[in-house]
Structure formats: structure tokens, C-alpha cells
Amino acid sequence: MRSDKPKKKKRTWLRVTGIVLLLLIIGIGAYVYTVWHSLNKAVETMHEPVDRVTTKRDNSLSLKSKEPFSVLMLGVDERDGDSGRSDTIIVMTVNPEKKSVKMLSIPRDTRTEIVGHGTTDKINHAYAFGGVAMSMDTVENFLDIPIDYYMQINMEGFKDIVDAVGGVTVNNDLGFTYEGVHFPEGQITLDGEDALKFSRMRKEDPRGDFGRQLRQRLIIQAVIKEGASLNTLTNFGNIFEAIGKNIKTNITFDEMVDIQANYKSAANDIEQITITGTGQTINKIWYLVVDEEEKTRVQTELKDHLNVN
Structure with a gap:
């Protein structure tokens, strides 16, 4: 039996990897041929359709009409002989009219119905039981909103993308040492x-x-700053190669073009929202239990952002 204890693996940073991809797609404005070709090649590599249809929309989503959409991002650690679990689960909703993105991180131990499996379990088990499709169905049911797209992120992906843009510079407000590396305060x-x-x-x-x-x-x-700078415009081939190797998604190339054309203003305002619960041990297993009032609060906020009832 696999342990349900949090693993000391590279997963906390995964909540940023899918965001980087999505915002690079939204924000890219230099459509010279080489960029276009590199992106097209990367999308061909990472495109992987999923056999499901959302039950939370009355009509098909139209990106050309600038309708708000949602993306489920799954940070997955897969090993030989193991289907893996989605240890990082993030839902992003994108609304071009409101010019904003909302980002919700769902704790991996959240107790919920696993749709299609007939059980109530930790939400991250949906991936182990039924892959991307079951994860999308389960999260869609939990939040009561349409889940339109997914991005499955390999755990090494973020490192490759940072290296592809030539590294990053940040202003650190807390000096600390972690895993043998000292991070001083300052730039x-x-x-x-x-x-x-x-x-x-x-x-x-x-x-x-x-x-x-x-x-x-x-x-x-x-x-994002490095990826959008003039210094890295000629390096988009490496950036897209890193993305293509480490990410799978059902977003097509044409849909990415529509997102870039119609949704890039949404990247100007990214809001992180949270969902809280209480820890409970049920049948000797620890879960995070979200009460109905808290669940309804988050559902209402996301529904409003997606313009759905």
C-alpha cells in the first residue's frame, strides 16, 4: 500500500509550471515565422486529446467569441510500474472581459467523490484511478464548474523552462538555506x-x-519577464522544446492562437484564491474535509468568473 504522507519530492513548484505555460501562450506577441514554427512543433509534441465532454456547459465553448474558459493543471510524478498521483492540482479560470485570471490550488488530500470510480477518497487519487479524464470529471463535480482543458506537467518541467529562458532574477525577502543551497536576502x-x-x-x-x-x-x-524580453526572443525554440517535452494538454495549436489573440489582457491580473478545510482522520486515513459553506463560496466565485450559473 502506498503511503499517503506528503512526499519530499519536487512538487510544490509545480503549481507555477502550468501557469508559466498558459501565460506564455497568452502573452507572446512576436509572431515571426521561427516562433510560430517552434510553437507549432511543441504543440504537436504535447497535444494529447482526452475522451470526455463537460456536463457543466449548455453550449460548446467558443474561444473566438472570447468566452471565459478553465484549465485544470496536474503536477504528476509518474514512476515505472506506477500510474502516479496528481500531487499538485490547480484550477485556473480566464476571463478576457474582466481582464483577469483566478487561480485555485486544491489540496491533494481534499476528501471528495471520485467520479467514475464509485468511491469517496482523496482528490489526487482520481488520477491514479482513471488518469486525466477522471481527474477532470472529479474536479468538475467538486467545484460545480466546467473544466474545459487540462495540462499535465512532468515534475522536471519547470526546471527545464527556467533554464531555457536563461535563469531568473528575483528579490528575496527572507534569507534561508535549503537542500545545501543558501538563498540570501536581496536580489x-x-x-x-x-x-x-x-x-x-x-x-x-x-x-x-x-x-x-x-x-x-x-x-x-x-x-514571464525573461520569456517576454527581447533577449530571449531568439530562444523561443528552446523554451517551446522544454515545454513540449514536459507538458501534455488537450489544447490544440489553433486554440492556442485564439487564446493569444483574444485573451492576453487577462494575464494582467492574476488572483490566487484559496479553499480551506479541517483535518480529519476517517478509517485511519487523514483527509482535508471542506464544509459545504466553504465549498459553495469558492464555487460561486469561480462560476461568476466563468459567467456560468
Whole structure:
């Protein structure tokens, strides 16, 4: 039986990797041929359709009409002989009219119905039981909103992307040492490996997970800044290659073009929202239990952002 204890693996930084991809797609404005060709090649590599249809929309989503959409991002650690679990689960909703993105991190131990499996379990088990499709169905049921797209992120992906943009520079407000690397206060420059460590540390931070999320946001902003700079325009081939190797998604190339054309203003306002619960041990297993009032609060906020009832 696999342990349900949090693993000391590179997963906390995964909540930023999909965001980086999505915002790079939204924000890219230099459509010279080489960029277009590199993106097309990367999308061909990472495109993987999923056999499901959302039950939360009356009509098909139209990106050309600038309708709000949602993306489920799954940070997955897969090993030989093991289907893996989605240890990082993030839902992003994108609304071009409101020019904003909302990002919700769902704790991996959240207790909910696993749709299609007939059980109530930790939400991250949906991936182990039924892959991407069951994860999308389960999260869609839990939040009561349509889940339109997914991004499955390999655990090494973020490191590759940071290295592809030539590293990042951030302003660190807390000096600390983690896994043999010292991160002093002030402006520091990080390669991919150090960026992972910088965004993983939690226990030594008096702010706990809040502090870790702050550092993750710093990394996101730095990657976007580097990726959009003139110095890296000629390096988009390496960036897209890193993305193509480490991410799977059902977003097609044409849909990415529509997102870039119609949704890039939404990247100007990224809001992180949280869902809280209480820890409970049920049948000797620890879960995070979200009460109905809290669940309804989050559902209402996301429904409003997606313009759905």
C-alpha cells in the first residue's frame, strides 16, 4: 500500500509550471515565422486529446467569441510500474472581459467523490484511478464548474523552462538555506535547479505555505519577464522544446492562437484564491474535509468568473 504522507519530492513548484505555460501562450506577441514554427512543433509534441465532454456547459465553448474558459493543471510524478498521483492540482479560470485570471490550488488530500470510480477518497487519487479524464470529471463535480482543458506537467518541467529562458532574477525577502543551497536576502539569480529549491521551502519560513506561495509567484513573474524580453526572443525554440517535452494538454495549436489573440489582457491580473478545510482522520486515513459553506463560496466565485450559473 502506498503511503499517503506528503512526499519530499519536487512538487510544490509545480503549481507555477502550468501557469508559466498558459501565460506564455497568452502573452507572446512576436509572431515571426521561427516562433510560430517552434510553437507549432511543441504543440504537436504535447497535444494529447482526452475522451470526455463537460456536463457543466449548455453550449460548446467558443474561444473566438472570447468566452471565459478553465484549465485544470496536474503536477504528476509518474514512476515505472506506477500510474502516479496528481500531487499538485490547480484550477485556473480566464476571463478576457474582466481582464483577469483566478487561480485555485486544491489540496491533494481534499476528501471528495471520485467520479467514475464509485468511491469517496482523496482528490489526487482520481488520477491514479482513471488518469486525466477522471481527474477532470472529479474536479468538475467538486467545484460545480466546467473544466474545459487540462495540462499535465512532468515534475522536471519547470526546471527545464527556467533554464531555457536563461535563469531568473528575483528579490528575496527572507534569507534561508535549503537542500545545501543558501538563498540570501536581496536580489538573487537562479538557474532551474535552484529555482526549484527556492520555491519548495516551507518549514523554515515563519509564514509557512503563504511564504512558499509568495516565492512561487516571484518565480512565475520572473519567468514571464525573461520569456517576454527581447533577449530571449531568439530562444523561443528552446523554451517551446522544454515545454513540449514536459507538458501534455488537450489544447490544440489553433486554440492556442485564439487564446493569444483574444485573451492576453487577462494575464494582467492574476488572483490566487484559496479553499480551506479541517483535518480529519476517517478509517485511519487523514483527509482535508471542506464544509459545504466553504465549498459553495469558492464555487460561486469561480462560476461568476466563468459567467456560468
